[in-house]
Amino acid sequence: MPRTVFPRAAREAPMGARGTALITGASAGLGREFARRLAAARVDLVLVARDENRLAALAAELRAAHGITAETLPADLTDPDDLERVARRLSSEDAPVDLLVNNAGFGVRAGFERSTLAEERRLHELLSWVPLRLAHAAVPGMLARGRGWILNVASVAAFTPTGTYGAAKAAVVSLSRALNARYRGRGLRVTALCPGLLATEFHERMGADHLPRLPRIAWADTERAARDGLRAVRRGRSVVITDGRYRIARGLAALLPDRLLERISTTGG
16 A cells, blocks of 8 residues: 555654554553554554563554554563564564654663662663664665654753763764764654653652652643654654753753752752
């Protein structure tokens, strides 16, 4: 079936209806929101996460609701063999992927002086190495077809000295900017989506005592983050900070002296 680019009914989808998107971390939170929005835009899906049962349930829900194809690919992306299985799926010429959404992630609960090297290595592998590896698998085919989209979920933490999580996300922002600048003229668009705090399972998995005690207004909206990310990658923006409050905070942070920003960012850490 021929693929239609940017039909009126599928504005959420960069590639238009009947394209295919592969989403990592698809079983919960922001990843699940991406899957639901893309399915509603009639985009076929490849859903990647560790929890096979949750993936299967989500795929069944989206097939029934929208009549799309939803393939499940259970994988722990910090396992080299699993990562390579996903990379091979991305490089498939028989079933090409138009949009890659690098969303999988987690945080280390302990401070840097208490965390283990294994935790820190796993963090950086999942947050910075995995997006690079999967982009490397996807880019050649996208360039050969003359069209493709990669959306890397980073964080506003990339712009402040907030520890190893922010350092890993800064690498994602830098990678996205470099790839977008290099390949946009050849039909490939790459965007780093930088949300603020999202009310998802991310913090819950790190432990109740890690959950920030902040007012509701401080939390960003997951639906808005997914919408802003898809719009930005369709438009070819290299970086987008979702939610106006966080865009203002980013602008203010850029004006602060380094020592003051460091003091604010590490307070309580």
